[in-house]
Amino acid sequence: MHRYLERFSDAVDVIAGLLLGLCTLLIVVSTVGRYVFSWAIPDSFDLSRYLIGACMMWGFASLGYRGGHIAVDLLYEPLGPWGRRVLDFIAWALLLAFTAMLAYMMFFRLTGAYRSNEATFDLRIPVWPLVGLIWFGCASAVVTTAVAPFVCGKHEETNPLEGHGV
């Protein structure tokens, strides 16, 4: 079971990373096209926006598994191991509840986009597949967050930079 969960979260990382790479390429190509060849990729504005959104939700799933959300350590630091475990549990439970609520409600944005024929501005491509890509990231975040306490820790050393904004 653990093996599958780890494989799942590795896949989440790969998808998230590839989406960011794809998005970088799309923006660079459209920039070069516009300034060098005065040729505009239709819908590049909408596509890059939605792709960044998808990156963020798949990245959110990656965070659900390994942690790294911005939190305030002020009261946490002085606590003993037992107190920390209690706070860890509260934080995890609320993160899971929020993520689940988000995924549930965001599903209606997906069905709404499908039913209302919402499309991109230039080529009028339906936007629901893009919203769907975002929603799948959010749904994956529910899974990765839910299983996080049962699998994390053995995977890799935590990055000291994570969870501290920028």
Next chain:
Amino acid sequence: AEVELTLSHWVPATHMLQAGGMEPWAKSINEASGGRINITIYPASQLGAAPDHYDMARDGIVDIGFINPGYQPGRFPILAAGEIPFLISDAKSGSRALDEWYRQYSAKEMSDVYVCMVHVHDPGTLHGTKGPIQVPADLKGKNIRPAHATMARLVSSLGAASVQVPAGEMRELISKGAADMTASPWNSIYTFGLQDVTKHHLDMPFYVTTFAFVMNKAKIDGLEPQDRKVIDDHCTSEWAEKMASKWADAEAAGRQKMIDAGGHTFYKPTPDEVNLWKQATASLEGEWAAAATKAGIDAKSAWASLAETLKKYDANVK
């Protein structure tokens, strides 16, 4: 007051639409209801992003939402007729006519809200950081903020890319260089602080944008009969014209303001060049008809009815 209603919109609180349209309308509702209905206005996207306002009214996040249907391409294909360039010549009578016409379709197209009224703005045109903007070929290879979905189709058919942001973000977009041109009515250039960036203007009444006030259905259906009547009495084609009027005057004055200020270049197309623009936009009517047919209405008779209503109020482009 017995009934508290929230009205949310996404233009600045200082916008003429609020001072000259929404506030008098809300005041009239308050008076007609003997003080029973009070409307609080939340401006400037305080409660949500501009393109989300339809959903916000539908879901009860707000009671009344001011929407630009053209911020969501494909979603309101029937009303999109009003967005076609060279169709509506005047904001006041045009709002009255469009509202009267759309009443046949509003319950079908915007079925999950109560549609109070629709209206348009004073005819707008293209404004850019560089010239010339005289003929359709001048748009090629440019990044253009199109104002709504139909204009987006037009600019992309002319070899430009659309960068669609709500009006409130126009300034940032243009001053950053993310767009070279924006479609807008005249005085909005001042309202949104673009007068020092967009110095080049296509001097021709080109297109209008449609707007709608939509209300949460459950809220309206739950009103006492006498309150409901007050709302119904304020959701009329006459009120659509009133809503649009003061704003339209303010927009039209913007062009003269630029002439007086100096430093602006106005490109006035010759009649032949106007025809080039008309040819460029000709396909939009067909595209609209196809989308409207798909939405389940008789597009041909709907178009005829729109033309006739516009003519009745002398709001058609000749």
Next chain:
Amino acid sequence: MNTADLVAIGGFVAMFVLMGLRVPLGVAMGLVGVFGFAAMRGITPALNLLTTSPIRVITDFNLTLVPFFILMGVFATNSGMSRELFRTGNAWLGQFRGGLALSTIAACAGFAAICGSSIATAATMSRIALPEMRKAGYADATSTGVIAAGGTLGILIPPSVMMVVYAFLTETDVGQLLMAGVVPGILATLMYMATVLIAHGKHLPSGKTFDFKEAITSLRDVWAVLLLFIAVIGVIYLGIATATEAAAVGALLTMVIGILRGRLNTKLIMSSLVESLRTSVSLFSVLIGAILFGYFLAITQSPQKLTAFLVGLDFGPYGTLALILVIFLVAGALMDEMAMIILLVPIVFPVVIHLGFDPIWFGVIIVVACELGMIMPPVGINVFVINSIAKDVKITTIYGGVMPFILTDIIRLILLVAFPIIALWLPMTMR
């Protein structure tokens, strides 16, 4: 005081309690936002906020440059550019007394010019400069203090993720704001160097002998940093492309340079992508929460009342500004700086504008306040980051080392308040 006011106050209290329990900040703000909105408008509309708003935030084009600014820094670190900067700094400044410390500050400033994050700047410099300084006999307080302070340049010198967020929250022009950080950034660099010499002067080891040939050849290695800075910041300054386009091109260019020099492979590229994405996401999830919390506050109309209250105190513009800055400094000492600006800027910004201050200038002031917060005890993020890398140096030792820099930062803040032109001159020369 009416019901709405009470609900708003209750919301603030609930959010601070959740924050104290170490609930992720975005979740704390988001939950209070949703349930506070529910108290005002009912649960169904409140839940429906989650249908539309979060997607709107993550697909907002004003924020699309965030991951690219971070990605650029990660690629730069992973391809060794920070090491070259330090080496070049040392070749030129190493001759002076305390030369390694001066080189470290110069390298921090140089790295800040291609990296949008302060903690990334501090972390990458700890790995490179700290071992060298220790080897050369610098006191731990001095070497860690220099890196903690130098690291804060990451959000002042463009690119800066902090500025992107400020511009997003206040709808100011991000290009102008980024430019406004350049001159204060140079000022900060010089002031930090002076601080090292004055405050730590007595204990500084003497420098090495200057080697002209080495100094010249060292310049060969930093061409990439210079190229990237000009490509990204120059393009934004000249208004040739949008900030997002510049940032994406910059990120790709950093990667290509890394590949050409044989320092990035597929695995490293992939892990750089994931790493920067995760940093970006932790930021976006706070923004999602902040937007939800903002809708809740808006429906209670408390921002207007708070503005009226603060303006009504009648302290005069500079008195009110001083009050706001004190709030920021206290908050900065206690919490994460990103959390601080997301929480406080939307509330105080209308007041500041009402008082007639310049929004771009105020953005720089806020960034400097953030820099202070990053090294201020008890919660100085940069200090924690350095401590997590140099585990044998006590936190208190590092705080001891940064004290003189805190003083310099306060002087710099006062200078910027007194002479706004320091920040505003460069953006004013833009078109």
